[in-house]
Amino acid sequence: MNRSIALLAPLFLGLGLTLPVLAQEDEFQTVITPAFSPVTWERLINAEDEPENWMMYSGTLDSQRYSRLDQIDKSNVAELEMKWSYQIPVIDRAETVPTVVDGIMFITEAPSNLTAVDARTGRVYWRYDHELPDDLRICCGRNNRGVAILGETLFMSTLDAHLVAIDARTGNVLWDTEVADYEAGYSKTAAPLIVKDKVVTGIAGGEFGIRGFIDAYDPATGELEWRTYAIPGPGEPGNDSWSGDSWKTGGAATWITGSYDPDLNLIYWGTGNPGPDWNGDVRLGDNLYSDSALALDGDTGEIAWHFQFTPHDVHDYDSIQVPILADIEYQGSTRKVMMWANRNAFFYTIDRATGEFLEGDAYASQTWAQGLDPNGRPIRVPGMAPTYEGILVSPPIVGATNWYSPGYSQQTGLFYVTSFDGEQEFFKRDEDYEEGERFTGGGGRYNQPMDAFHSSIRAINPATAQIEWEFPIMPRSSAGITTTAGGIVFTGSADGYFFALDAATGEELWHISLGARVHAAPMTYAVDGKQFVTIASGNVVYTFGLKDD
């Protein structure tokens, strides 16, 4: 990427001009400028001012997944055409969100590999293949969802619960740190988050009786700077919300990337289900801080506040969704909020400075709660816990939504989420904890084919927690969402479509059949003044752009 264009682009965008003007001037340049320049913390804080780059998992620290790029807009999105595709060599499902810095795209691949390609052509610069042991303990597939970048170093999680630092120019390994013991059931799949001078990262393994935590590492050395457990230890507030020693194996994995507010200096991170998932008899109490949003001090990791969405969860309603931060008009004043569509089928708007619950309501089918009380705590329907014989509950184990990223548009002020109205029989089983073995205490069974259920993209007003529009899809999707200043919501579906909706109305603007399931979120970027949008489908990363003049 020509850095002079990159730096000028925000200025032009701020003046209401669009990138094609620059592109036309740039087309006649014959000097090829080198790609990639170091990513400073200042660049990451101001990432939305560099819309030509996508420098972290959720695009910006507030995780809105809103891009200021508007070259592709509602009037021309139907003219999108494929520019290039990149075939991931190891066959598995791709959940990656690529990162783009100055014309270079970094793509994570299953099981724990990383590739750098030319973002204009998809042609490879380098590959890194991470060596993995044969006896991994992973619950749900060999996935990796993305990288973080600081300076000239990429940071990637691996399935053997390591954090690896890789030279962005060559793919060489700079350091490789064991975060936790994979043989005890720990693993890592999510992109880390850069916060100032630290690499912040979570852990997976909630189905193996782990004890979840959030870590911060020195980006230069890989040394642990701080660790905050998602389950308090003895003597700490909240430890008494676990009966007996159940806190030791209580799960609360932190397996998706969080967000950060530089003004408040708070990190926001979701936590997963308590373990064992479906048998709560052995862990009586609220089980703090499982199924919670944690606000951590950006320097020390100390917990500033928490909000527990599902106390004493027995349905596997992980709260690891990506927290979206925005300042919205709420009851006559501007509030700094965090928006959260939870796996438990409720949407929440929370004051992110204090953790105060502001608004909430069900956004998808659910039968387990009568509603939320004034503090946002669910009012449970009696008798909906899993049984030995099985009991029908909505949402099912996969949730009303799950790990896939929601989006927010600064133009419409709406929150967008991929939602599922399903139900499932939940079973309870008695299990003893054994290190490294699954520790779930039951499971689920569908009573109907998936096609019998309803799925949709829903737009929610965060000031009211009410649904503004929905666009039906089928079957259940696990694709994330990206919004743009072109007035578009980009997302995908399990039946292999990539498509664009009008962010204001939900009207379909464009779709293309990619032929394989989309389990990833799209992202958008620009090179040489031309906007592209990228999505992984099946085993392929596709990039689309407008027709060349």
Place this chain on the structure above:
Amino acid sequence: MSSISTQIKHLLAIATYGLLFAASGSNAEDAGNLYNTRFDINAGLKYFERQCSRCHGFDAKGNDETGAPDLTGRLSRASSDVGIFNIIRTGVPGTAMLPVAADLPDSQVWQLVAYIGSLSTDPANIDLPGSVVAGSRLFANKGDCNSCHMIDGQGGRLGPDLSRVGERRNPEELLTDILDPHQEVAPRWWTMRVTDNEGVTREGLRMNEDSFSLRIMDAESNLWSYPKRQLASIERVEESTMPSYTQTLSDSEVDDLVAYLFSLRKEN
């Protein structure tokens, strides 16, 4: 019809718990599964629920989302107990099917094999009351089943191909299919009634539907493909196109038809 149902249940229980794999010899590969008692099957069930159900489902019927196959019928990657054992032991490269822990004793793997074996019905262990030959005649004549269903390339297109139906449906399920076909209609055989933006209405079997399009086959086997944006309405007709044979066939004729359908499998 309760008599046949009870009888089948009884026979299934015997087949599942008593007569599987009469093993001999010391070599596991040659001898088949030595761990196949009722206790072993229950132990296998427990292990399955804990370690395998996340992908394969609590009912072992698989999961399209995870790509985990249905384990209750013929398995595509293994045709013998040894084959199943090896898959459990070594996994399937390039898929989410990982090997079990290396320190898991072989005996526990065999118990898992026994449980998976118990999910499908071995015809050699079932003595059905009906006549396969008589059922075959009913299928083609009085039952008129072949006007809609195809077997080995012969028959109609308006119902599922039954060439290997015995591999995926046990006798009890076949009985339900014949007497109460409306109870469970697979999405592939839903009848869809669509009206396009020009006001033209068509009805047909749901070949495939996705977020943006629908394809149906009408009663004359014409194939229609619609972008959903060109459809003013899409409606599902709840009833199956298959009639119930409660009033059409006698109890013994239904037994014959069940026996015939259950005999339909690859080796036949």
